[in-house]
Amino acid sequence: MGAHAVDIDKHVRVYILVFAALMVLTIVTVAVSYLHLSVPAAIGVALVIATVKGSLVACYFMHLVSEKKLIYAVLLLTVLFFVVLLFVPFFTVADGIEVRA
């Protein structure tokens, strides 16, 4: 087995800490939604919290903190394409065609 039992014990302690952090952040994101912030502020806060939670899951549960180079390369390419994909809708704004109801 790749890791020794002692290493795994250390991992398990980290999993418990990450679990606690995810729970706290879930409560925070719901609590913030009851503050009725302006829409842009609410979107900003919610996305920041979700990104932190998602990163915790990816880094620790999916072991991305210590992965092989090839997987980072695959994910770098994925992130690149994902960002392009998310920006595709903005071209509908940038093309200058006005949409009137």
Place this chain on the structure above:
Amino acid sequence: MEIPYTVSTRQDTGLTNGKIGIWLFLASEVMLFGALFASYILLRTGAPEWPRGASILNVPLATFNTVVLISSSVTMVMAWASLMRNRFGAFRGYMGATVLLGGVFLVVKYFEYSAKFHHELYPRTNTFLAIYFTLTGLHMLHVMGGMAVNAWFWGPGAKLWKTNPQWFTNRVENSGLFWHFVDLVWIFLFPVLYLL
């Protein structure tokens, strides 16, 4: 034909073939959900008005489901850690809990959906509900798929532990990667659909 490098790692990649395979699959999944998130942005920015999720959807139920899915991610990683520690009994417990928590998520989702249908709220009702049902429906299918694989490893698939424990541990790690991804998607779906 046997798949090579399921137990030992390839020298050039430093990975088992199963692991690089599941990560490539997850990369394609990012694009699948990414396309739908992009559609959500397009629909929302193009709509004259957009409801706050909380005015239509049940936030307490979804919060509960978020806790359920995050907990199932923890039990999943603990199932793998148990195999790494050579504790098969603990693995069975954690894996069983993972599958059960997935079931709890689906039951809650069933009640959420039926409440919507009961109030005559369907995908065709408005654009918000259309994208809500599409995103959560696709996510639900992923939960079902993950549960099926995990249930297999909890049950008949666990026989491999007796003959090739390392191979079995690698398989559980890979099914875990998929399960954590499903959790990760929900972490973004929850605020986007329910809280904003």
